[in-house]
Amino acid sequence: MRLLLTTLLLLSSLNAESGILDIKWPKPNPQQQKPSIPYPSVLTEGIKNTKLPVYIPSSLAYDKKMVVVANKNFYSISFLFQGATLMVSGDKTFQESIPSSNSDFQKMMKASPTVEFMEEEGMRSANFNRHGVNYELIIECEKPKTDTRCTEEQYIRKLYSRLIMVGGRP
Amino acid sequence: MRYFLLAFILVALTACATKDNDKVEQTWKGKGFTYYPSGTLKPSNSGTGRRGDNYIYAPNIRFPLAYAPAYINSQVYGVGGQFGPRGSLCDKRNYQYPWRDNYCEKRTRGMPLCPAGVGHQGVDIRAKDCKDNTYYAVAVEEGVITYIGSYSVKLRGKSGRTYRYLHLNARSIQVRRGQRVWRGQKIGRVSNNMGGTKTSIHLHFDIKQTIRFGNTSKSVYVPPYSSLVDAYKRLLRGRP
Numbered sequence: 268m269r270l271l272l273t274t275l276l277l278l279s280s281l282n283a284e285s286g287i288l289d290i291k292w293p294k295p296n297p298q299q300q301k302p303s304i305p306y307p308s309v310l311t312e313g314i315k316n317t318k319l320p321v322y323i324p325s326s327l328a329y330d331k332k333m334v335v336v337a338n339k340n341f342y343s344i345s346f347l348f349q350g351a352t353l354m355v356s357g358d359k360t361f362q363e364s365i366p367s368s369n370s371d372f373q374k375m376m377k378a379s380p381t382v383e384f385m386e387e388e389g390m391r392s393a394n395f396n397r398h399g400v401n402y403e404l405i406i407e408c409e410k411p412k413t414d415t416r417c418t419e420e421q422y423i424r425k426l427y428s429r430l431i432m433v434g435g436r437p
Numbered sequence: 438m439r440y441f442l443l444a445f446i447l448v449a450l451t452a453c454a455t456k457d458n459d460k461v462e463q464t465w466k467g468k469g470f471t472y473y474p475s476g477t478l479k480p481s482n483s484g485t486g487r488r489g490d491n492y493i494y495a496p497n498i499r500f501p502l503a504y505a506p507a508y509i510n511s512q513v514y515g516v517g518g519q520f521g522p523r524g525s526l527c528d529k530r531n532y533q534y535p536w537r538d539n540y541c542e543k544r545t546r547g548m549p550l551c552p553a554g555v556g557h558q559g560v561d562i563r564a565k566d567c568k569d570n571t572y573y574a575v576a577v578e579e580g581v582i583t584y585i586g587s588y589s590v591k592l593r594g595k596s597g598r599t600y601r602y603l604h605l606n607a608r609s610i611q612v613r614r615g616q617r618v619w620r621g622q623k624i625g626r627v628s629n630n631m632g633g634t635k636t637s638i639h640l641h642f643d644i645k646q647t648i649r650f651g652n653t654s655k656s657v658y659v660p661p662y663s664s665l666v667d668a669y670k671r672l673l674r675g676r677p
Binding site (some may be wrong): 281283285286288289334335336340341343345351352354356358360361362363364365367369372373375376377378383385386387388389390394396399401403407408409410411412413 | 492494496545546547549550554558581582583584585586587588589591593596597598599603614615631632633634641646647648649650651652653654655656657659
């Protein structure tokens with residue numbers, strides 16, 4: 268009953284407003300912005316119009332086989348490994364907003380951690396908010412029940428800890 | 438005495454609410470489509486859904502399967518499922534109305550919008566029957582294919598929502614990464630593909646969107662059931 272009432276109450280004040288999130292741009296890091304060896308053109312060309320900080324794992328920044336799908340508001344970059352696929356994406360749009368008066372919903376959302384390492388339908392992901400933008404790092408394995416990259420959290424944590432900004436502009 | 442009365446009223450109200458929620462809504466007599474309200478998960482301890490959440494998070498999307506009939510119900514707690522009644526996954530009881538929501542069904546996945554804080558991130562949809570690699574999943578809105586993995590395809594719609602299609606037959610995929618697709622365009626055929634481990638023949642479909650609150654935001658898997666009920670009614674009307 269409590270859940271029903273809470274749900275009804277909070278949904279009555281959900282707002283189908285959509286738009287662009289404000290980005291708090293990081294201070295430029297010359298090493299990341301201008302690497303000693305230029306990033307492959309598939310990356311630089313792919314994200315040339317992207318207006319949000321673009322992060323990818325440092326070890327993959329020179330992978331010429333990456334596939335980049337991007338526009339000014341989002342990017343999605345995927346990498347093909349032996350037996351697995353990795354995707355990193357960022358998005359600065361929102362599709363719903365909750366008025367500050369809706370404290371129940373806000374509490375529910377805030378209760379979840381800023382960086383979430385999750386198990387997802389046989390995959391592993393890290394979801395996080397950085398500079399006001401929402402990012403996702405996700406790995407999908409051909410053998411999701413036996414491949415440790417998908418059965419254990421360690422691998423996705425390692426990739427998350429090695430994310431570097433490789434582009435994007437205000 | 439006063440407190441006792443108050444407690445009694447609360448219990449009675451809870452019972453009424455539960456009863457109402459379990460009622461089948463027979464809205465489509467002509468087509469025979471019936472469904473349980475959102476958040477009414479299969480009984481037998483399958484988890485706690487978002488009862489009463491009838492909000493349409495993804496308005497006007499197309500139904501993700503090309504044709505009706507289709508059936509939203511539990512793979513895990515349905516007939517032949519891991520925790521369901523004994524029988525075949527192809528049992529005809531799995532291929533009939535009413536629909537039943539399975540978003541937030543018991544899982545270990547972190548889900549801020551589920552009452553338990555964990556649960557199923559989307560819904561499982563069965564096609565017309567148990568035939569493998571036969572029925573097409575289609576784009577629910579115009580957008581771009583952002584990702585194709587071993588057993589999943591991601592579509593980022595023009596709205597900014599991301600739709601995930603799981604378990605399609607890998608060889609049946611009709612799109613490539615970066616391809617723009619129109620609403621209703623074929624993506625691939627429903628199968629039991631989960632990489633090296635097979636699952637039941639169904640489409641797992643979920644919706645991820647960003648919710649802004651205060652000066653921050655979060656991308657979350659939102660309840661798809663009400664959006665799909667709405668989309669299915671349009672499909673049955675012949676205006677998908």
